[in-house]
Structures are given as C-alpha cells and as structure tokens.
Amino acid sequence: MRLSGQLVPFTSLLFLYCSLTVSALKTGDWKTCSQSAFCRRGRALAGRAKEAGANWKSPYAIEPTSVVVAADEAAFSAAVKSSIYPDITFKLDLQVLDDGVVRVRMDEVDGLRQRYNEASNWALNSEPSVSKQIEWTVGKGDVRAVYGAKKDISVVVNFSPLKITLLRGGKEEIVLNGEGLLHLEHFRNKAEPPPAPTEVPEEGLDGEEEAQQVMEVNSASSWFEGEPDGYWEESFLSWTDKKPKGPESLSLDINFPRHGHVYGIPQHATGLSLPTTTGEDSFFDEPYRLFNADVFEYLASSPMSLYGSIPLMYAHSASSTVGVFHVVGSESWIDVAHPKDGSTNTHWVSESGILDTFLLPGPTPEDVFAQYARLTGTPVLPAHWALGYHQCRWNYVSSDDVRSVQQRFDEEDFPVDVFWLDIEYSEEHKYFIWDKKNFPDPVDMTQDVEKIARKMVVIIDPHLKRTQDYPVYKEASELGILVKPSSGEGEYEGWCWSGSSSWVDFFNPGSWDWWKKLFKTTPQENGFSWIDSTESVGIWNDMNEPSVFNGPEISMPRDNVHYGGWEHRDVHNINGMLFSNQTWQALLARSNPPKRPFVLTRSFFAGSQRFGAMWTGDNMGTWEHMAVGIKMVLANNLGGMSFSGSDVGGFFGNPEPEMLVRWYEVGAFGPFFRAHAHIDTKRREPYLLDEPYKSIIRDVLRLRYKLLPMWYTAFRETSVTGIPILRPQFVMFPKDEAGFAIDDQYYIGSSGLLVKPVTEKGATEATVYLGEKQAYYDYFTSHIHRGNQKNITVKAELHQIPLFIRGGSIIPTRERPRRSSPLMKMDPFTLRVALDDQRKARGELYLDDGETFAHEQGNFVWREFKAEASKKGKGITLSSLDLAAARPSDAVDGKALSEYRGTNDFAASVSPVKVERIVVLGLGGKPTSVSTDSGAPLEWDYYDGVAAVGKKEGVASILTIKNPGVSVSSDWNIVIE
Structure with missing residues (x-):
C-alpha cells in the first residue's frame, strides 16, 4: 500500500493491523452507544418516556378514514400522522401471510428522499404469500384479524396511539409501540428549524395537572426534533462521517409481556438467553449492537458487535415461543430489559431503513423456526466432505508444505478431509494469482490432495489490489462495478492486506456474471479466469464486513456509495452476505453438471444460510473463548446459520495440550469442524502433540467420522425444515423452565445425542442436566442415567466426552477408520x-x-x-x-x-x-x-x-x-x- 506517497511493505501492514486489533480488548476502536449519535437519540427517547411514565404518549396515530382493506387478501394500509410532525405522512401496511406470520411495514410518503427499502430483497428467499382466507375487520378505533386452527390468534392494530399487538387466546404475545418508542426520523432540509412543540394534554385534567403534562409532553416533543445531535455530521476518533441525507434513524419498542427469556440477534459473545442491558440490575451497560465488524480478539462476554448480524429474536416461556424478524440492513442497537418476572421489553434503534418487521406467532420452537425458514430460506445441504475435519492455519507456506502436512496426517493415521490456504498463497495478496515462488504447481498440488478423496479450500477476500498488472482489479475498474466514495464518482480507495485497495460492489448486478467468470477453470474469451484451480476447490470469504484497516471502526466509511445511490450506512450489514452469495453462485456455475459449492463466510446477514457455512471469527486460545464459542454457535443455529463453528484451538495464542484436546472435543461436536491458527502461533497440527494427547485427538477425530451418517442426516433435516442442527435445552423441552437458560450442553438434530462439552481446565467431572425421567445411555459405557429435571455428575477425564444417547433413539454410524470421508x-x-x-x-x-x-x-x-x-x-x-x-x-x-x-x-x-x-x-x-x-x-x-x-x-x-x-x-x- 501507499501511505504519504511511500510504499508500505506487508510487514508494516501486518503491524498496522495487529496494532489496531490490540485495542480490541479495550474496545476503543469501536463505538459505544454514547458515541453513536442515532443510538444516543434513541436511548434518550427511552429515557424521556421512562421519566414521563403514564403521561408519555406515542405521537403516531392512524387516520381512521385512510384505512383501505384489500379485497382479495389479508392486507390493509393506512395513513399515519405524527402530532410532532403534522406535515409529514407515513404509510402503514399490514399483511397476514399464509402461515399466520404478520408483516408490518411503515415508510415516509412523498418525503424529500427515499428511505432504504431493499433489505428484504436480499434477506427473503422469495416474496411471501399473503393469506386469502383471513379477513381484516375495521372498527371505530382499531383494525383486527382473527385466525388459526382454533381461531385463537388475533392481530389488533389500535389507531391512537398506534399500537400493534399479536395475541393468542386473548393474551398479548408481541406488542409493537406499546411503550411509545416508535420514531421514524423524517427527511428534512438542513436549514429547516425544529418544529414547534405540540400540546396534547389529556382530557379531564385540572389546570395544574394540564400545565404539568404540557410541560412534559413539550419536553419530549422538543427532544424528538430539538437539538440536532449528530444530524448532519458526526466524528469518531480521527474520522468524520458526513451525513448528506441528515437524520433518518428508526426506533421501535418490541415487547413480550408473557415471555421471560429472549434469544437470537446473533452474533454476540454472550449467553444464549440474552442478559439485560438496561435497568438497575442490568448485566451489560451497553445495548446489543448489530454492526458487522472485524473485531479481532473479541471479548468473551460482551454485547459488542461482531462479524455478522441477524436481526431476529425469539421469546420463550413455558406457554409459547414467538419471534420477531426486524429486516433492517443498517447498524442497529437493541436494549433488553425484564420490567417484571416473566416479561421482556426490547428497544431497537437503527441508523436508517424503513420499518419492515415480521411477527412469528409460533407457538412452539419448531413452529417459529419453520416460519423464519419460510421467509429467509433453509440452510443449504452441503457436500458430505464438508462435514469432515478441516485443517487450516495462516499460513501453509508452500506446495511442499501442503504435501508434507497431508503426508504426516496419513503417517499418523489422522483422518482429514480438507486442507486450507490463507492469504499468503497469493502474489502480493492479489487473490486468484498464485505466488509461483512458493506455489509453482498449484493445480498439481491440488490434484495431489484430491487423489486421496480430499479437498482444498482457498481464501478469496473482497479487497482488490489497485494496480494495473492485476487483471481482476483492472477488469472491475473498467466495468465500473467498484464501490464509490461519498462523491459518487470514481472508486473508493482504502487499505487492507493488498495495500491500496478497492472493493467490488456486489449490489451492482453488473458484477454478478463477471464474478462467476473469474472462477472458471478454463480460459475465457472475455478476460481473466482462474485456470490455476480445479472444480473441486472450496472458497473462504474473509474480511467481508468489510474490513478496511484505515477506515472508521476498521470498516468502510458510511457515506460511500453503492449501486442505486444507496449509502454504505444503509446496506452495511447486508454487504458481506452478497459477497458469499455471489461466490456460491460462481462455484455453482463453475462445473457442468454442477457440484455443491463450499463457501465459508465470516460476515453474514439473515438469509446467509442459503449460501454455506460461517465461523465465529478471530477467537482467542483461552478457556473462556472455548466456552463462549459453544453459546455463539448455538445462537447462530437459532438464527438459521446451522453450518457454523469456532476455530479449534483459538485463532490467536498457543494453547497448552490439555486445552487443545478439550477444544478438539468441542469442535468434533459442532457442525463446522475446523482447526485454525494465527501466523504468529506455533504449529499445532494434532500429530505434533506428545502422548497421550496425540492419541486422544486421533480418537476424537475418528469419533467424528464414525458419526458422520448422523451429522449428514441432521443436515438434511435442517435443509428441509429449518430446525437448527444444534438444539439447546429449551428447544427440546419447551415447558421445562429449569432448562431455559442452559447453554453449555445441547442435542444434535433429531438423533437423540446429547453432548456436554468440557471447557474447564483440570476438570475430571461434569454436571449434566437431564430434563426428563427417560433413560440416557452413556455413549461409550452404556451406563444408564436418569435426571428427571435434575443435574447428574459424570466422569469427564481428559479422554472422556460426556455424550449420551437419549432413550428412544437409533444412531447410525460407520465404524471403520478411513483417511477421508469419501472413502467411507x-x-x-x-x-x-x-x-x-x-x-x-x-x-x-x-x-x-x-x-x-x-x-x-x-x-x-x-x-x-x-x-x-x-x-x-x-x-x-x-x-x-x-x-x-x-x-x-x-x-x-x-x-x-x-x-x-x-x-x-x-x-x-x-x-x-x-x-x-x-x-x-x-x-x-x-x-x-x-x-x-x-x-x-x-x-x-x-x-x-x-x-x-x-x-x-x-x-x-x-x-x-x-x-x-x-x-x-x-x-x-x-x-x-
């Protein structure tokens, strides 16, 4: 790269990146809510509402005469006005879908600009079908629909103030705007003065009470559009974010009056049942943040944003499970509180976008998973070999290195299916271009791996080195398909592994066919193709948050411009999904007949499950990260990303042998099973360990391969139903309250296998919760255990994995050891x-x-x-x-x-x-x-x-x-x- 006109070598770039990431533990490179203007405004709104108490009233109301009910389907629309902005009109659209899911949309009508309204185009698998069997009934003060097999589900939309409620059996399940925190900041000209406060005292108050309420409401009104806090410009550290469109944030309270546990909104390093972020007894001081970010060495317990974002939340109680899918592609912050036992209030604040929210009525965990899967798609069925063991590090340095690692795996009788290459395989980090000094024979090397029915995966990052001798960049530049700077002209330039870099704008349809062509393994008439590859090579998409070393929060400036004129702030959380989406499509088109693509992504959004696997990013080699990785993978499974895992051994650090063994035991019971390590770590391939550690890991790997029939069957099930592969206790036993917060053990598919990974140093025993009287058989000894909603204690020496077969289950296995899964x-x-x-x-x-x-x-x-x-x-x-x-x-x-x-x-x-x-x-x-x-x-x-x-x-x-x-x-x- 060039810095101040001078060429900066890779070692300096690595130092820059590592210097940035050292502060990850201090969190200083990433914003807190108080450092984000729209989050400040949103939390302040909640604070005002809390201070006003019963006097707080949402300014949004439906104009009754504007209600229009569709003649042939369960849909209606209405005009919404705000007493704060009498000149602004919003439009509300509600639909009841065929499966009972309720879709709520609201947008500004004829505003100065258009809010970003395309997030659902990328997240949804297809446009959902609206019911033709359900009818809306318009009353004097509300619109409602009643449906369900027992006619026990109802949706009520109150006119003034606007409130939307999903009920079952007459009891509230989900409430939108029940606390009056709905707020769409309308577009305005910069010179527009704040509107005058509107007095809306309640009827029947005496003079003193009326004056007090007017003062409170005026105070709230003046806050809504009063002080222009970060409206047009905002600074963080050395960066300034120009906001040419002005304020456009979206605030919404979503409450679950009858549900005391909420799950989801991955990805965060925290407990599965989400801890509180507000209130006197809050566990975290910060809201959960959804902002895809390259957070190296992330904290093991934090609501900080990480690499992916899925704005999906489930609420659970012994009586039902419901969900909310809030389709927003911009940065979002979410507060969680339990105002009373058995209830949960949440507050969602997003930087931009329209209100587009799906209410999932459940009432069982299986029902809400299926409802979400019908919206965003089920996880794609992967190639069988992808469920085997993957061996990776940054970096295997040469063709000979790859061959020697494969040879050692065979000599030591360790099964393995996949070898990976990180960024050093490429010439000056020009992806698709091999460093011929160290990899002079890439096709021969790959075919040597494939001869033993194994595969290779090679990294392709989204940044393109800005040099005319790199044909991939040159073609992208000539086609005009690169992300633009805030001016909307030219190409955005940032720094990443390639040095001075630009980024393909995958929102631009013109990039799609071109990207497919790059992966062709035969020469093409119209430009570059990857002839130094084979049709079986899998692809690893990293750094696609996007990670920009010299950008704000190690990412792309928010006022960069994408296809259609949308700013990066509008699409930030969707950006990484489009990269893996198009890579998956490219691999699909690479061969005829097509083979199932393998694509691993670090950044993801709702719907990414349709395009392959993900991992939890650059974790640390600590016991805490091993433990929280299990919780994160469980949360990602609930979010539809069943094909997920954490780096075995931790990406950073040199784990001691005991820790490494335990991590292999954890990884062997995750859907995606890969060992990976940082460039500065010692080599830690399992065959390098001394005994007894080496033999224990060999046995763990063989156990994974024995159970591959069970794993593949579980993947088929999730590809059809959307039910997660890893199922926490509350999913299996939804009425057992003692299991609702358990997140350190889980069941695998419908197999009946229960695993309790050991994540504590020096452990010789483990405590396992059994939620039923049914017999549980120790997988290895056939010892019978019964818990009946109680904990049991089992042996868990280093070589012992607490693994049980639930009574009533049949487990298919293949017991003969092989070098790779296709040989079985x-x-x-x-x-x-x-x-x-x-x-x-x-x-x-x-x-x-x-x-x-x-x-x-x-x-x-x-x-x-x-x-x-x-x-x-x-x-x-x-x-x-x-x-x-x-x-x-x-x-x-x-x-x-x-x-x-x-x-x-x-x-x-x-x-x-x-x-x-x-x-x-x-x-x-x-x-x-x-x-x-x-x-x-x-x-x-x-x-x-x-x-x-x-x-x-x-x-x-x-x-x-x-x-x-x-x-x-x-x-x-x-x-x-």
Whole structure:
C-alpha cells in the first residue's frame, strides 16, 4: 500500500493491523452507544418516556378514514400522522401471510428522499404469500384479524396511539409501540428549524395537572426534533462521517409481556438467553449492537458487535415461543430489559431503513423456526466432505508444505478431509494469482490432495489490489462495478492486506456474471479466469464486513456509495452476505453438471444460510473463548446459520495440550469442524502433540467420522425444515423452565445425542442436566442415567466426552477408520438402538452421492429405523422403512419431489452396503431367539447389565446382533423374542 506517497511493505501492514486489533480488548476502536449519535437519540427517547411514565404518549396515530382493506387478501394500509410532525405522512401496511406470520411495514410518503427499502430483497428467499382466507375487520378505533386452527390468534392494530399487538387466546404475545418508542426520523432540509412543540394534554385534567403534562409532553416533543445531535455530521476518533441525507434513524419498542427469556440477534459473545442491558440490575451497560465488524480478539462476554448480524429474536416461556424478524440492513442497537418476572421489553434503534418487521406467532420452537425458514430460506445441504475435519492455519507456506502436512496426517493415521490456504498463497495478496515462488504447481498440488478423496479450500477476500498488472482489479475498474466514495464518482480507495485497495460492489448486478467468470477453470474469451484451480476447490470469504484497516471502526466509511445511490450506512450489514452469495453462485456455475459449492463466510446477514457455512471469527486460545464459542454457535443455529463453528484451538495464542484436546472435543461436536491458527502461533497440527494427547485427538477425530451418517442426516433435516442442527435445552423441552437458560450442553438434530462439552481446565467431572425421567445411555459405557429435571455428575477425564444417547433413539454410524470421508462410501453401518421405557426407538439415515444435486431428482436413500415392542411378551421388532416413499414432499431441501422411486440410481449403487452390526441397549432380558421375519436365525451376543432398565441406575443390557446381512437401502425386519 501507499501511505504519504511511500510504499508500505506487508510487514508494516501486518503491524498496522495487529496494532489496531490490540485495542480490541479495550474496545476503543469501536463505538459505544454514547458515541453513536442515532443510538444516543434513541436511548434518550427511552429515557424521556421512562421519566414521563403514564403521561408519555406515542405521537403516531392512524387516520381512521385512510384505512383501505384489500379485497382479495389479508392486507390493509393506512395513513399515519405524527402530532410532532403534522406535515409529514407515513404509510402503514399490514399483511397476514399464509402461515399466520404478520408483516408490518411503515415508510415516509412523498418525503424529500427515499428511505432504504431493499433489505428484504436480499434477506427473503422469495416474496411471501399473503393469506386469502383471513379477513381484516375495521372498527371505530382499531383494525383486527382473527385466525388459526382454533381461531385463537388475533392481530389488533389500535389507531391512537398506534399500537400493534399479536395475541393468542386473548393474551398479548408481541406488542409493537406499546411503550411509545416508535420514531421514524423524517427527511428534512438542513436549514429547516425544529418544529414547534405540540400540546396534547389529556382530557379531564385540572389546570395544574394540564400545565404539568404540557410541560412534559413539550419536553419530549422538543427532544424528538430539538437539538440536532449528530444530524448532519458526526466524528469518531480521527474520522468524520458526513451525513448528506441528515437524520433518518428508526426506533421501535418490541415487547413480550408473557415471555421471560429472549434469544437470537446473533452474533454476540454472550449467553444464549440474552442478559439485560438496561435497568438497575442490568448485566451489560451497553445495548446489543448489530454492526458487522472485524473485531479481532473479541471479548468473551460482551454485547459488542461482531462479524455478522441477524436481526431476529425469539421469546420463550413455558406457554409459547414467538419471534420477531426486524429486516433492517443498517447498524442497529437493541436494549433488553425484564420490567417484571416473566416479561421482556426490547428497544431497537437503527441508523436508517424503513420499518419492515415480521411477527412469528409460533407457538412452539419448531413452529417459529419453520416460519423464519419460510421467509429467509433453509440452510443449504452441503457436500458430505464438508462435514469432515478441516485443517487450516495462516499460513501453509508452500506446495511442499501442503504435501508434507497431508503426508504426516496419513503417517499418523489422522483422518482429514480438507486442507486450507490463507492469504499468503497469493502474489502480493492479489487473490486468484498464485505466488509461483512458493506455489509453482498449484493445480498439481491440488490434484495431489484430491487423489486421496480430499479437498482444498482457498481464501478469496473482497479487497482488490489497485494496480494495473492485476487483471481482476483492472477488469472491475473498467466495468465500473467498484464501490464509490461519498462523491459518487470514481472508486473508493482504502487499505487492507493488498495495500491500496478497492472493493467490488456486489449490489451492482453488473458484477454478478463477471464474478462467476473469474472462477472458471478454463480460459475465457472475455478476460481473466482462474485456470490455476480445479472444480473441486472450496472458497473462504474473509474480511467481508468489510474490513478496511484505515477506515472508521476498521470498516468502510458510511457515506460511500453503492449501486442505486444507496449509502454504505444503509446496506452495511447486508454487504458481506452478497459477497458469499455471489461466490456460491460462481462455484455453482463453475462445473457442468454442477457440484455443491463450499463457501465459508465470516460476515453474514439473515438469509446467509442459503449460501454455506460461517465461523465465529478471530477467537482467542483461552478457556473462556472455548466456552463462549459453544453459546455463539448455538445462537447462530437459532438464527438459521446451522453450518457454523469456532476455530479449534483459538485463532490467536498457543494453547497448552490439555486445552487443545478439550477444544478438539468441542469442535468434533459442532457442525463446522475446523482447526485454525494465527501466523504468529506455533504449529499445532494434532500429530505434533506428545502422548497421550496425540492419541486422544486421533480418537476424537475418528469419533467424528464414525458419526458422520448422523451429522449428514441432521443436515438434511435442517435443509428441509429449518430446525437448527444444534438444539439447546429449551428447544427440546419447551415447558421445562429449569432448562431455559442452559447453554453449555445441547442435542444434535433429531438423533437423540446429547453432548456436554468440557471447557474447564483440570476438570475430571461434569454436571449434566437431564430434563426428563427417560433413560440416557452413556455413549461409550452404556451406563444408564436418569435426571428427571435434575443435574447428574459424570466422569469427564481428559479422554472422556460426556455424550449420551437419549432413550428412544437409533444412531447410525460407520465404524471403520478411513483417511477421508469419501472413502467411507461403501462401508457397512452399525445401528445403536437405545430403547426407551416402552421398549421403543426410532432413528433416520439419509444418504446421497454427497457432491452433486442428483438428490433433487430423487437419487438418495432416506430410511427410518424403528424398534417396536411386541404386542405379546417382551420381544421387539426392528425394521427399516423407506421414508421418502411415504413423505416425498419432505425429502429434499424443502422442495416436493415430482416423482420418487425407491429403486433410484443412487439407491441401487449402495445396495451392496450392509448393516454389519446392531447394538440394542436396554432390552431388559436375554432373548430366546433373534431372526429375520422369514425365520432365518441370526448370530448374537447378550450382556446382562448390572441393572435392568426401570430398577436402578447401572449398565444397560446389551444385545449385539452380528452380520444381520440386511441392506441399508432396503426394507427389512428383525424379530427379537
């Protein structure tokens, strides 16, 4: 880069970045609410309302004569006026969607300018369908709709003051503007003086009371549009933000009168049940901030903004679960308070944008997840290999380094699927251009990795080095698709790893086809393509918040200009999603027939789940970061980002062997499993450790690979339903209040596996909460535990992972160790059958080719395994059934199959794959016979546990059926008498 006309080498740039990030622990490079003018104004509004108490009244009201109800769908619109701005008109639109979700939109009408109104275009998977079965009823003072199977849901829109309430059974679930904090700062000319206060005393007050109220209301009114606090210009440290459009913030209170726990609004390093930020007993002093930012070495407990933002919040109680999706792409701050037990008030303040809010009525956790998924899409089904172990560091320095790391993994019998390259593979950080000195043979190197059925992932960052000998920058500049500075002319120039850099404006449709062309692995007639690559290489999108080393808050100036004339402040939180979106589209177009792309992103927004995986960024190698990483991944799962994980070992630091082992045990039970490390850390590939640490990690990796069938089946489920892969206690047991705040253990999909990662130094035991009386079997010892809404204590030495199979579950595994997951394709299966108290169990297995989209044409295997108690006696019947034939509309990515054939090509290809072993836990008595339904006897062993199920805790009875000879892709029955 050039600084004051001088070329700055990479070492200086690295020093600059690390100098910036050292202060991350002090938080000084990022704003607090008091340093953000629109947040100050929003919090001050809440303060005024609190001081005024019952005298506070929202100035917004519907003009009754303006209400227009749609003739053919559940929608209405109305004009809204504010007593503060009598000359300004707002328009309110309400819709009830087919699934009962309520959409609320409000925007200024015929203003001086247009507020940013395109956030939903990027977040929503498609335009939602409005119900034609529900009708609005207009009354004297409100508009309402009643619906639901039991006609127990109602939406009431009060005219004056404006208030919108979602009720169930006549009780308030979600209330908008109940506290009167709704405020859309209208556009105005800079010279416009503040409006005169409007007196609105209540009727029936005596003179003294009326005078007091007028004084209070006038005080509030003068604050609304009084002192021009940061209206037109705002400074932070050495930067000044010019605001040519003036103030345009959006404030809204969203309250949950019957819900004492709220979750969501990822991404923050904090507890899953969000701690309070206001009130005398507030846990944090600052609101939660949604502002995608490159916060290196972030605090392990803080409401500070991090790399991604999803403006989605769930509220939960024993009676119901509801949600709010507030579609705003600008910086937002959110306060959380519990004014009384069992209720939650929240206050959302955003820098710009229209009001576009979806009310998700639930009433169960599964319902709200499905409602959100119908809006923003389900997580994409990844390639199977992406669920294996990923080995990364900044940086593997050469082709020989990559080959030697792969060789050591094989010599030491460690399974691995993916090797990664960080920014040093590229020449002067010109992405797509290899440093031929250290990587002289990139295609050969990649093919050497692929020969062992492994993959490579290479980083592509969004900043382009501003030099004419870099064809990617040169083409982007000539096409005019780069982000512009505040003047709207030319190209914005900032500093990042490439030095002097510009950024592609992915809001510009002209960039989309061009970006796809770059990833083509064959020469193109119209410019550069990445011929030094292969069709199987995955892509890592980093630094896409965007991170700008010399920008305000290490990001892009807010008055930069994007396509359509929108300022960066309007789209900041959406920006990173478009980068990963277009990269995913580019990889999809790279091959014919297309293969499933793998894209990892650091920055994300609502809807990013449609384009791949994310990770929690540059964490630290500490026990605290290990622990909070679990909570963050759980929160991201609730936000739709199921394919998520934290860097194993911590990005920064040199973890001791005990910590590294525990971190591998954490990572092996996260959806995205990658080890990563900073350039200044010591090499810490697992084969470098001494014993016993090395062998423990090898066993952990092998356990991950054994359980890949379970993981892949869980990914299929979330790709269809939107239900998260990792499920905290409140999701599994929504009526058990003792579990609502538990965030250090979780269930994996519908598998019945419960894991309690150990994140404390020196731990030899762990406390696990069991929310039901049901038997829980230790995965490794088959010991039976029962908690019944109580904690149990289990052994957790360094080599021990508290992992349990819930009674009533069947877990499919593949037990043979392989070097990578594709090599397991024809391996046989083991079924672990954990019987419940009624001697029943069920489980699922989903298989496809793991790489293409042939599953969308019905080429897959989706089986249900069941154990059912015999009607007479104590025997059971084990069976395998074709789920896809029974439920074709549930089979693939939420799309109905036009035709499904159980004998599809893929099913035929895996018909030789057998179930080689069935382990039945908790049978409770030695069988007299084990046979197929045709009567053919099977070989079996039986171990009589210390205690049978239902008497006292001990080791379960274990029946092992050897080589039953049944295919994994066909129907069968096994009878145990």
